[in-house]
Amino acid sequence: MASIQLQAQQLYCERDDRVLFDHLDVSLGNGELVQISGPNGAGKTTLLRLLAGLNQDFDGDVLWHQQPLRSVYAEYAQQRLFMGHLSAVKKALTPIENLRWLTSGWSVPEDALWEALTEVKLAGYEETLCQQLSAGQQRRVALARLCVTPAPLWILDEPFTALDVHGVSWLETQLQQHVERGGSVLITSHHALQSIPSLRQLQLGVTREFEQ
Amino acid sequence: MASIQLQAQQLYCERDDRVLFDHLDVSLGNGELVQISGPNGAGKTTLLRLLAGLNQDFDGDVLWHQQPLRSVYAEYAQQRLFMGHLSAVKKALTPIENLRWLTSGWSVPEDALWEALTEVKLAGYEETLCQQLSAGQQRRVALARLCVTPAPLWILDEPFTALDVHGVSWLETQLQQHVERGGSVLITSHHALQSIPSLRQLQLGVTREFEQ
Amino acid sequence: MSLTRATLRRDFILVARNPGEWLNPLMFFLMVAAMFPLAVDQDPRFLAKIAGGVIWVSALLATLLSLDALFKMDVDDGSLEQWLASGESMFAMALGKALVHWCVSGLPLTLMSPLLAMMLALPDDAYAALFYSLAIGTPILSLLGAVGAALTAGLRSGGLLLSLLILPLYVPVLIFASSAVYHAGLGMPYAGQLGFLGAMLALAVCFTPLAVAAALKLNLSR
Amino acid sequence: MSLTRATLRRDFILVARNPGEWLNPLMFFLMVAAMFPLAVDQDPRFLAKIAGGVIWVSALLATLLSLDALFKMDVDDGSLEQWLASGESMFAMALGKALVHWCVSGLPLTLMSPLLAMMLALPDDAYAALFYSLAIGTPILSLLGAVGAALTAGLRSGGLLLSLLILPLYVPVLIFASSAVYHAGLGMPYAGQLGFLGAMLALAVCFTPLAVAAALKLNLSR
């Protein structure tokens, strides 16, 4: 597994004149799993996108192997996998076509893709259009790439959404295995992840309460 | 609390030549909470929409006080509140404006609306445009109407999505109180609802596994 | 009824918050009409002959383009589902939506038409005919358009499909209206054409809401 | 590079699966052009004079309408986010997207133009000019349009706003192209106009992808 060294220093971000976080340091190395938690509106999604290099609307430094993220973005992008709220699954395509596109940044052999779909319990649905799948099934299409992309760093925003009990435990196993293999994971979830030993929590501030 | 009597008999529904459920009977009266559970793609959303009168693509009867649903639809609609995957929250409106619209089917006094927003921890955000709220906050706007609509029957599809820990326990309390007041709830969720005593589970079939 | 009223109010709030909603169709109208002299010929005598037709075609296209969003947003964010869940009369809702659409597209176009008429050298006699034909004709466009918008609301490439569905329906309006303007320009009477437009409007008010309601209910069983 | 190629392939699959995507602009083109004789005058001698301009305006509007969905879908379903996350060159992506768009809109229009020319009684001499001007001009429309589409991708009332942004930019293309057709109809040379169109195309290929890339990156910090 390639070496992972993501550091964020003195992050400061405000939205609508409300400070989401200030003097925030985050660092991530091989074999670590960091769960960003906090109440609704705390800024978890914002922080995640910022660490993924998708948002530049903040102060502070994000470093990848000691270099500013923007200057090594292409290399960084090869090494990290980002999954946001939106799953990038096209409804007019079949699961296998979607997966092929989702993994096209890495050269993944074709039969690995089919295996991945079987792995997420979509065997038999490979050639069905995604618009005919249920909410959870569509989500699984997007998750299937966790099994096949070689990227060591995973950044996942609420990946448990819409999954059923089996799906949840499957995903937990995936996370755990990935971490054991030396990969690392940055995740937001309102779901408790206690089962994974190397879990680290990063608590974001509570939302400001207004007086009436 | 008005009397609730929803009965579904011998429901049969197929999608893409796959039978989702067959010979299914559901009935719901005052003070009951039914959780429809099952793996992704089992047909939970389909069943819920069908019982809400929003989907007529099935065989069997759905009765409201012994009358076919379609013939008493207007009355039925007054008595039940439906919340689907989509929250019907307009991003260009403020939470209070959204809530006003969402509850306009019942005549709810204005200050009750403001209280409801406070109740869901959105005090201070009443006049912010919803597009500036986080995923969970937007969801709370939609949930706020649970506090103010007088409808005795609630039909909720995955209402726990995007809520943080506090939000989840708040919603559980709401469900419980509603049931104790004599209302009833039909819900799908991958979330365990054990805390509510009168819970009934309705398990939908597992998805067919294909052989490779 | 209360939900219909709430929806009307909400839609007007949305328009007020986003003035582009009525300004954009208007600008588009002006721009398309201004393209013709560029593409065809700038001689005023020549323009005078095509002015009525060009203005009407532009108005029609501007209306068409603004129709796209009429129900789509409501479908996408679940508002329509809530509406159907409420069990209120669809007829009122459909009529209300068309009304909002007309206030946002047809009405401003009608009010701005004299300016375009001037730029395209429309004969002086035809100004009144242009104005009246737009005032009576654009509500028909909104009502007919609402049917198309409702049918295509849940679809991906809605915009273009919508145009295909309703352009043919717009043809009678276009023919009567542009003929009214043309005849007025020649100093001939045009009350007959306006009468037809009026009759079409009456029909449209009575029947299109039914079609819209039916089309929206299709979204029930998605 | 691989993602760009995968995206191109995916987009063509999507088009193949939904033929409306290329059929609709074509139908729209035919319909708008067919509306003119109805709105203006059916006399073939008169039509002959306006045919070139009308066909070009219709082509322009058809292109415009089909632009709306160019990036919007990708923004809405998160594909663009994935694209940005991949760190690949935006320039290639922008160019590829414009190419797909042209294959779906400009190319079929160009191929169908002789039919319309016939219906609108375009002079025989002008057929070639019409064809060439469309073949060179419509790619420019796609490229410039991609800029507008990228700028409005995340917005609500995208379609109309997009038109507002890029219609003025389309004017030079419209002028040179319709003048080429017009002159050809009079038996005059038109190579100069086509040359200008060619130069504009070269410029557009080099520079618009930069603007598209910059505009798409805006969606980074949403």
Added chain:
Amino acid sequence: MWQWITRLYHQLGSPKWFMQLTDKWLPWLIAVTALGGLYGLVNGLLFAPVDYQQGNSYRIIYIHVPAALVAQSAFVMMAIAGAVYLVWRIKMAAWVAKAIAPIGASFCLIALFTGAIWGKPTWGTYWIWDARLTSMLLLLFLYFGVMALQKAIESEEMSYRAAAILSLVGVVNIPIIKYSVNWWNTLHQPATLKLTEKPTMHIDMLIPLLVMIATTYVLLAILVILRTRNEILWHERKSKWLKQRLES
């Protein structure tokens, strides 16, 4: 030299410095406008000789021509400010660009409006599809496009950048548009009505015109400064220096 440049860079980016500087400049600029305007208008409207072809109606030139010129320059300024913002992310530049758009559009409207009024006595019609008129109209559309885009995007950052990109694309296109429109108008068969051939201007007409043009540019500067100051006041409303400033 380099130090001087970096200092300028920091100063230009500093709202505080801008407020202080314009505090000093504004009275002078306003005085210049008032004097120039007075001189230009009095001379132009009262003392300049009557035109032998157009009588007194030509006097609208003292508003029309300056407005038309300023409207064109303003677009270029807006694009430059936008480019500065895109490259260096200087907030001030974005505010300036945002401030210019409606002002430029207004001058554009004034030019069109006065031109149309003028057209009636000279050509007998308010509007013809003359090359200059058409390109002015297209400029107005470009302005509207930029403003509409800015309005449509909620996130402020994004709206600045989007507007900057659009105005850059627009400014590259303005010469192309102008050129093509000129060419279009001269190659088609000529219109029945034409801009009257301009008689070489009497010096007494010319000087007030030049003064008016210069004055209008100063007016543009004033308006942009005022609007930019508004933007600063709004965006920096929380900052310490502004609070101190407002208290003193």
